[in-house]
Amino acid sequence: MISQEQIDRINALARKAKTPEGLTPEERTEQAILRQAYVAAVRKNLEAQLDNTYIVEPDGTKHRLTPKD
Numbered sequence: 097m098i099s100q101e102q103i104d105r106i107n108a109l110a111r112k113a114k115t116p117e118g119l120t121p122e123e124r125t126e127q128a129i130l131r132q133a134y135v136a137a138v139r140k141n142l143e144a145q146l147d148n149t150y151i152v153e154p155d156g157t158k159h160r161l162t163p164k165d
Contacts, residue, residue: 098137106130 109127150158
């Protein structure tokens with residue numbers, strides 16, 4: 097799980113990247129690591145949500161989504 101402080105840092109780095117001074121190489125590395133962690137957390141949350149998703153057929157029967165490999 098990614099914390100609110102990490103999300104705030106991602107946003108701060110994004111704002112700083114748009115300024116004329118830009119980001120230092122260390123900040124670019126930090127930004128890349130934070131973004132990877134954020135994307136991983138979003139994917140994990142989406143997978144968990146899909147694991148608990150059921151399809152309801154017109155006849156009222158329910159079945160889980162099956163993963164596509």
